[in-house]
Amino acid sequence: MGYEVRACASVTEQREAVRPIWHYFGRSGPADDQFERLAHVLPVQRTIAAWEDGRTVGGAGAFAFELTVPGGRVRAAGITVVGVLPTHRRRGILRSLMRAQLDACRDRNEAVAYLWATDDRIYGRFGYGIASFSGEIELPRERSTYYSAIEPAGRARLVPIREAEALIAPVYERVAVTTPGMFGRTPAWWQARVLSDPEARRGSAGELLCLSLEIDGRPAAYALYRMNWGSDRGVPTGAVDVVEALGDSPVATHAIWRCLLDIDWTARIKARLLPLDHPLLLLLAEPRRLRVNLRDGLWVRLVDVGAALAARSFGPSGSVVIEIADEFCPWNAGRWRVGLGGVEKTQNAPDLRCDVTALGSAYLGGFSWTQMARALRVEEITPGAAARADGLFRTTAAPWCVEIF
Numbered sequence: 001m002g003y004e005v006r007a008c009a010s011v012t013e014q015r016e017a018v019r020p021i022w023h024y025f026g027r028s029g030p031a032d033d034q035f036e037r038l039a040h041v042l043p044v045q046r047t048i049a050a051w052e053d054g055r056t057v058g059g060a061g062a063f064a065f066e067l068t069v070p071g072g073r074v075r076a077a078g079i080t081v082v083g084v085l086p087t088h089r090r091r092g093i094l095r096s097l098m099r100a101q102l103d104a105c106r107d108r109n110e111a112v113a114y115l116w117a118t119d120d121r122i123y124g125r126f127g128y129g130i131a132s133f134s135g136e137i138e139l140p141r142e143r144s145t146y147y148s149a150i151e152p153a154g155r156a157r158l159v160p161i162r163e164a165e166a167l168i169a170p171v172y173e174r175v176a177v178t179t180p181g182m183f184g185r186t187p188a189w190w191q192a193r194v195l196s197d198p199e200a201r202r203g204s205a206g207e208l209l210c211l212s213l214e215i216d217g218r219p220a221a222y223a224l225y226r227m228n229w230g231s232d233r234g235v236p237t238g239a240v241d242v243v244e245a246l247g248d249s250p251v252a253t254h255a256i257w258r259c260l261l262d263i264d265w266t267a268r269i270k271a272r273l274l275p276l277d278h279p280l281l282l283l284l285a286e287p288r289r290l291r292v293n294l295r296d297g298l299w300v301r302l303v304d305v306g307a308a309l310a311a312r313s314f315g316p317s318g319s320v321v322i323e324i325a326d327e328f329c330p331w332n333a334g335r336w337r338v339g340l341g342g343v344e345k346t347q348n349a350p351d352l353r354c355d356v357t358a359l360g361s362a363y364l365g366g367f368s369w370t371q372m373a374r375a376l377r378v379e380e381i382t383p384g385a386a387a388r389a390d391g392l393f394r395t396t397a398a399p400w401c402v403e404i405f
Contacts, residue, residue: 003052003088005096007104008044015039017049017059021083024118033198040192042080048100050084050093058084058093060101063405065183067112068176070365070395071313077105077303078183078405079115098126102303102329111307112363114300116404123299127328129360131367132181132297132399135274138239143289144261144269147282152255154215161197164210165190168222174248180364181298181399194224194244194403204228205241213247213256221247221256227266235267242271244402253279273297275400298401300360305332308363309343316340317391323350324359332356338392351385354378365395 008014018038019029030038042061050058060082067076079101084093105113117123120130159167169190176182185194197208205226213221223245230238240263247253257280261269274280276294281287302308305324319339326332337346352369358377361367369389372378380386 003050003057003091003093003096005048005050005058005093005100007100008047008049011039011044013049014042014044014047016056017047018061018081018083019056020058020085021081023085024083031200034200037192037196038081041186041189046104047081048097048104050088050097052088057088058097060097062101062105062110062113064110067114068178068180068182068184069112069308069312069363070180070393072311073177073184074112074308074311075108075110076112076114076183077101077108077110079113080405082115094122095126098328102126102301105303106329106331109304109307111302111304111311112300113303114298116401117296117299120296120299123301124357125328126301127326127356127360128299128301129357129363130296130298131300131361131364132401133276133294133366134272134297134400135276135278136270136272136293136295137274137280137290138268138270139261139284139290140268141261141266143284143286145285146254146258147285150254152258153251154213154220154255156211156213156256156259159210159212161195161208161210164195164212164222164224167212167219168210168224171219171222171246171248175246179397179400180366180395181401183401193405202226208243211256211259213252213259215249215252215255220249221245221252223256223260225260227263229265230267236265237267238265239268239270240266242269244273245271246402250279254283257283273400273402273404275398277398298364298366298399300363302332302356302359302363303329305336305356305359306343306345309336309338312363314338314340314392315394317388320351320385320389320392321346321348322359322389323353324356325354326356329356338389340392349381351382352378352380352389362389362393364399365393365397366399369393 047061063078205228211223224243226241369386
C-alpha cells in the first residue's frame, strides 16, 4: 500500500484532508470561511486522511451526533466530506478510510453511523443501508389552497437571523427529539451550519430569512427560507425557497406552511428534504400539484448491532430472531433476539436472515421487513416472521433529517 491512513493531528492537516472532496465541487480546496465553519463543528481528531508522498489523496470526517431513534437517542457518527481524488480511484483508499472510520466509531462507543450518499452505489459495500426517502416539491402558489378552511393559529413575525437561534432552537429540539433521523443541534451547529448565510450558499436567491410563529405567547413553529425574485412584464415568476420549516404540533405546522404559501409576489414555493409522511400531502386540496420528486435520504450503518438495537424501543409483538451477516464489521455477525423484553445474542434458530444493510434500512422505521422480504433483501425462514418483525420495528413517523450534513 503506497499510502497511509490516519487521523489528523492539526488544523493544517484537517484542511488538507478535506481538499479531495472539494475537487468535486470544482475547487482546489475550501475557502477560508468555508473551512472555518466546518472546523467549528468537526474536531480535528474526527477527520481522517489518506496520505501519499506528503499530500492527501482522500479524506473523511465524522460529526458527533445524538441521533433520534424510535423511543430515544443514541450516540452516532454523522459521516461527511468523504472523497478520494479521481487519480487514486480503485486502489482501496475508500475502503481503508471506511475501515479506519468505523473502527474509530466503535472505539468511541458510537453505535450508529449515518450519512447522505452522493452515489447510492457506494456505501452498501461498507454495511450502510438506505433508511429513508426524501421528497422535493414545487407548488404553484395559486394551487396552494388547503383541503379545509381552518383559520391559521398564532402570530407570525420576521426575525433577524442574528436573533433567531433563541426562538427557533427550542422548536427544533421539540420536533427532533421525537423524529427518527434527526439529531440534537448544539449552539455551535446553529451558528456555523444552520444560520450561517454566506453569499456562496445563496446561489441566485436572496439572503436567509426567518419566520417565527408564536401560539399562546410561545414559539411553536418557524421557517427558514430565501426569496428567489423574478418577473415577466410585471407578473411574478420567482419562488419561495424553503430551507426548513417545522412546527411542534399539527396546528403549528399547518399555520407556518400557510404563512409560507401566502407570501405575495411569488409564483411558486419550493422545498427539499421533506419526509414521505409530511402533512402537506394531506393538507392541500390538490396534492398532485406538489409535483413530489423522490430521492434516497439517509443511509444507516449499525456499528454495534447490540447497542444500537438496545437504544431504541420496540412494539408489543412478541420477539423475533434475526441472523445478521456483516462482512465488514464481523463482530456484529450472529443471531439476535429482538423483542419488547430487550435485545440479546442467541444460538436459537433464526426467523429471519439478512445482511446488516437490511437492518440499517429497518432501524429507523423507514422500511418494513415485509417490504424487504418482497424485494429479496431479507429471507423469511419462519412463516409470519416478517410481519412479526414489522410490529416490533413499526414507528409512528417516517425517518426525517431536515439537512444534508
